[in-house]
Amino acid sequence: MKAVIFDMDGVIIDSEPFWQRAEFEVFSSLGVSLEKEFTDLTKTMTTIEVTKFWYEKFPWESNSLEEVEEMVISRVMELIGEIGAEINGIEFFIKKLKSNGFKIGLATNSPYKIIPVVLEKAGIASYFDSIFSAEFVEFGKPDPAIYLMTSKELGIDPENCIVIEDSYSGMLAAKNAGMKVVAFTNGNQDLNLSLADYKMESFLEHELTIFS
Structure with missing residues (x-):
């Protein structure tokens, strides 16, 4: 393995509560009824996909889809800036990977403008070779x-990349790209591990033998 590619939400930062709060605040203000059976479906969607999803079920008139999406993103950025919630051990772990010669990438479904806020808050912005x-x-x-x-931007073939993911959809994306997958569970006992080549419970374990 020559490169390690990180997912962001749930791997670098525990951001799910921020997204849930922001989406509830914004969509509720527009008259959307956020029922749990539907919110479970939107967890792996991009922000614009989530916005379109709720608009189709509870169409509103006051704002465009782009404006509503931006409202959600801005609120999440505020919460990250105020609260943080980076995953324990992430800075040490990435520094160790860099010192061992790995290239470091980030691939996330989140909007690009959120990424610098997360990486700066976690103190790891300087370690990434591709975002x-x-x-x-x-x-x-x-x-x-x-x-x-x-992987193309890193200059590393997919078969020489290993991905750290915390969701089944993310692991499926990585496997379909021809990469190895580490399932980062972080206490999640319900994570489907069927696609994972390896499993990590925590970055505090420093399981660098996986990346040799």
Whole structure:
């Protein structure tokens, strides 16, 4: 393995509560009823996909889809800036990978403008050789395009890349790109591990033997 590519949400930062809060605040203000059976479906969608999803079910008149998407993104950025919530051990772990000669990439379904806020808050912005958001490709995860683009920019063949993911859709994207997958569980006992080549419970374990 020559490169390690990180997912962001749930791997670098515990951001799911931020997205849930922002989406609830914004969509509720527009008259959307966020029922749990539907919010479970939107967890792996991109921000614009989530916005379109709720608009189709509860159409509003006051704002465009782009404006509503921007409202959600801005609120998430505020919460990240105020609260943080980076995953324990992430800075040490990435520094160790860099010192061992790995190239480091990031591939996330989140909008690009959120990425610098997260990386700066976690103190790891300087370690990344490539950063990609799903907004640069036609389809987000589970489509493999974002991982293929990241490996191309890193200059590393997909078979020499290993991906750290915390969701089934992300792992599926990485496997379809021809990469090895580490399932980062972080206490999640319900994560489907069927696609994972390896499993990590925590970055505090420093399981660098996986990356040799």
